[in-house]
Amino acid sequence: MISLQSRESNPPRSICEFNASRDGRFAWFLLLWHPEKDHILEEIVAEIKLEIINSPINSVSRLEIEKWQKGFFSDLHWKLHARFRKSDLQEKGISLFFGVLYDHELYFVQSGRIFCVVTDAKKMKSVGKDWQNYKVQSQEGLQLFGYADKDLMLKTNRLYIGDNQRLIVISGELAAKVFPQVSDFGTIDKFIETFTSCDNPLWLILDGRERLIKPKRQKFTRLQISSSILIFLAVLTVLYMVFGNRSLDQLVHKTRLTFQQEKTLRLEQIPSNLKINKEDLRKYLDRIVNLPARNISLQIAWSTEMPYQASLSPAFSLDAIYLINGNRLNSFDKKNQQLLWSKVFPADIRFILNGQGILLITLANQQVIGLKEDGAVLWQQYLPTESIAGDRFSPCEIRNSDDPRLDRSIVVIPSQRGISILDPTQGETLSTLTLKQDLQALSAYDSFSNCFYAVVDGAILCISLKIEN
Secondary structure, eight states: OEEEEEEEOBTTTEEEEEEEOTTSSEEEEEEEEOSSOOTHHHHHHHHHHHHHHTSSGGGOOTTTHHHHHHHHHHHHHHHHHHHHHHSOOSSOOBEEEEEEEETTEEEEEEESSEEEEEEOSSOEEEESSOSTTGGGSOHHHHTOBTTSSSOOOOOOEEEEOOTTOEEEEEEHHHHHHHGGGOOOGGGHHHHHGGGTTSSSOOEEEEEEOOOSSOOOOOOOOHHHHHHHHHHHHHHHHHHIIIIITTHHHHHHHHHHHHHHHHSOOOGGGSOGGGOOOHHHHHHHHHHHOOSOOSEEEEEEEEEEEOSSOOSSOOEEOSSEEEEEETTEEEEEETTTOOEEEEEEOSSOEEEEEEETTEEEEEETTSEEEEEOTTSOEEEEEEOSSOOOOOOTTOOEEEOTTTOTTOSSOEEEEEETTEEEEEETTTTEEEEEEEOSSOEEEEOOOBTTTTEEEEEETTEEEEEEEEEEO
């Protein structure tokens, strides 16, 4: 809270008046100073005090105080201007300070030779007008109250008096004597009080003290917390349904694929208590939504030329596409379609399968080879019978487990010059992509990149599956 530490005046040449509420949270302070001795000052000072006492200052709110101060002192300036012109005073104006305190915030106006400084135990700084150069100012430059025959340009200053800070309002003559001699700001109030016997002293010292009982922070009620959570979830749900296109489901699905690709464990290494019943999860999802996506289309995302013909359907991993030409296996980067590595085998490749982080290759000479994704051989063995080439045009089914954007399964059917997507439950054709050349091979669905890889006329095409819910 703010407390009155010290004050001094010499009426009628200088006065220091104040009025405060009982709780100490509101107060106003009036300081006046004039260098001359004349009985007319008693009338002028009394008129200023009477105008303030009769004003509605005690009911002016913090939001209105700046506007009120500007209007009130502008009118009072013109009233006093006539009084000073009729008087015998040599200096036809008076120095004035008026401040209104709301808790720790002070709104004040100042004119003439009354100045303000804020100090703590370590430093001091001027607030509002600077007291150091007031002696070189003219009377008009000082903006004495009631002096000029024009509107007085008073500016409302706002000051927060913090804990352990002091506000000192002091006359200019006394400031020039006190402040240059201050060495210990912690005891500046005691030092100022030694100037009581000086000619026409004027000062006011307000002290910002720490609160003995600090107010407790208001805690939120259970109703407020639960209501905020429900509103947040409702807004999040609406945004997700409107703009999300099941992006969260896709993120979970791709994260699971990435984790499975990088962290491959053998079956005996997985504890039985970590198994998930996928059928129960699928039934639960089918009960929530039972319709396929409303808008499905196929678009060509990119294409690149190949220097050879493909003999089998492309295979893929998270980062690479694998193409077969006779007995040669080539690995291409998905992102930039650049050749990563190429490997030649002793016989034609009949089948390739990517699973558990291993490329499984079967050759026409009954040989089976296990490769890493970088082409390094892990193991090899021979089958008892000869392998046969896989069908490059077999229809494939894409389920919700393959693409979380789907409500239920769709079927992809390749043909000689195109690819079609059907709803298996209703027999409805959802989308058809027509190719300019014959389809030579079509990969399975890449659920991580949401696309197929097709071989057409010596080129490989990436065909992305666009779904809008």
